[in-house]
Amino acid sequence: MTDTADLATIVNRSPLTGDEAWFNEEADQVEGYDFIKDEALFSLIGVPFRVFTLTYRPGIQQKGTEWRNDYISSELRVYPFSVMKRQIDRILSRRSGDDFIKDPRAIPEPGEFLGVNNGSTGIYRQFTEYLENKELITLPDDLPKVGKKNDCRYDLPASMFELNEEAIREGKIEQRFTPNGESITLFRVSLDCPRGLRYSHYDNEFSGSDGAFTWYIA
Numbered sequence: 727m728t729d730t731a732d733l734a735t736i737v738n739r740s741p742l743t744g745d746e747a748w749f750n751e752e753a754d755q756v757e758g759y760d761f762i763k764d765e766a767l768f769s770l771i772g773v774p775f776r777v778f779t780l781t782y783r784p785g786i787q788q789k790g791t792e793w794r795n796d797y798i799s800s801e802l803r804v805y806p807f808s809v810m811k812r813q814i815d816r817i818l819s820r821r822s823g824d825d826f827i828k829d830p831r832a833i834p835e836p837g838e839f840l841g842v843n844n845g846s847t848g849i850y851r852q853f854t855e856y857l858e859n860k861e862l863i864t865l866p867d868d869l870p871k872v873g874k875k876n877d878c879r880y881d882l883p884a885s886m887f888e889l890n891e892e893a894i895r896e897g898k899i900e901q902r903f904t905p906n907g908e909s910i911t912l913f914r915v916s917l918d919c920p921r922g923l924r925y926s927h928y929d930n931e932f933s934g935s936d937g938a939f940t941w942y943i944a
Contacts, residue, residue: 759801761841767941772820773833773922774805774813775840780853780913782884785845791876796883797845798853802919807836817922826927848926848942851880857887862899862913864888884911919943 762769781799788795804810810817821830834840844850855871857863858880865887869879889911893899900912921944929937 759839759841761799761843763843767842767844767923767925768824768827769833770840770842770923771824771827771925772817772944774809774817774918774920775802775922776805777802777915777917777919780857780915782911782913784883784908784910788876793883793886795845795876795881796850796885797843798850800842800844800849800853802840802842804834804836804838804840805920810836820921826925844941846939846941847875847881848940851878852943854880854882856915856917857913860915862890862893864890885909887911 777800779799779801781801782796783799785795785797805813817833818830821827821833824830842849854863854865858865865879865882869882870877871880872878875881889899889901894901898914900914902910902912904910924942924944926940926942927937928940
């Protein structure tokens with residue numbers, strides 16, 4: 727994370743010393759993703775990023791459903807420095823005054839690779855609807871597009887998707903199996919989220935003292 731109020735100073739870092747000159751040489755880069763969840767999700771509020779993969783993974787068996795709910799692992803990259811610098815006033819304004827953000831300036835660095843594991847109804851429905859609109863999947867017509875949890879077509883697990891065969895051949899969709907035999911479905915996408923994440927905070931019978939959160943693409 728970086729103190730983004732001083733984002734402009736990033737370009738003025740001290741030059742490399744003679745012993746560090748090796749760092750300027752060309753090298754291949756491992757593009758790993760640091761996965762974040764729970765409280766770390768607040769770091770992405772208002773922060774623009776691009777999503778590259780959506781992986782549907784088996785989650786928990788929820789009472790009253792015939793299927794096992796999935797959750798989504800999304801791999802993303804924060805917008806580059808030039809864009810972040812232009813938008814920094816908007817980003818900080820969006821984050822200021824939020825009761826759950828302890829430091830509005832604590833956000834990912836420009837260009838940082840991150841992963842988000844989340845099964846919130848909001849994010850899950852948004853991503854699933856996006857895949858349907860891109861015609862990467864087909865969903866049952868007998869379920870509505872809006873409704874209560876598990877009454878909506880966008881709550882279905884990937885095991886109930888009809889996958890686009892052409893997209894599979896093109897490598898846009900890939901099905902894998904975990905060591906214990908569970909099926910996961912990966913979608914390669916390019917989805918810009920210029921306003922980052924947002925959330926809804928509420929209390930219900932399952933929430934603790936801090937209440938419950940449902941996360942959305944802003």
